[in-house]
Amino acid sequence: MVCGGFACSRNALCALNVVYVLVGVLLVAVAGWARSLGMGSSPPLLGGAFAVGVFLLLIAGLGLLGALRHHQVLLFFYVLILGLVFLCQLGVSCACLALGREAQERLLHSAWPLLSGGARGELQRRLGCCDPMGGGEQGTPPPCCHHGGVTVSPQ
Secondary structure (H helix, E strand, O other), rough: OOOOHHHHHHHHHHHHHHHHHHHHHHHHHHHHHHHHHOOOHHHHHHHHHHHHHHHHHHHHHHHEEEEOOOOOHHHHHHHHHHHHHHHHHHHHHHHHHHOHHHHHHHHHHHHHHOOHHHHHHHHHHHHHHOOOOOOOOOOOOEEEEOOOOOOOOOO
């Protein structure tokens, strides 16, 4: 039997959405597992991973339903939502690439007073800071070594 026309497209779309379902379930499971064990240093990050997993499950369900029932309206909204997600990802990645060294330092200095103690410690550990115990003045990041990533010196 030759795979042609909508049958081949339907099979490919169903396979892609099954992969989306697996990734969504994996995101929800890992976020729930990390939260239950208290492994996450940032609860909003775990909540975001959980929300993205649920969103991916809903989008995959929409795509599966549209493909299996050959429902053009559902497939239109599926493609529209995937296009919007792509544009958002493209915008965020371009914004991340556009941040220069000075902009990263300004962002770190402006966000430092808003961070909790645990988030500060985690950030200092990841950036390889020289004083991981929280040196520096109150409200400013401590001086960091040149171990890669963003290096910050107090102003």
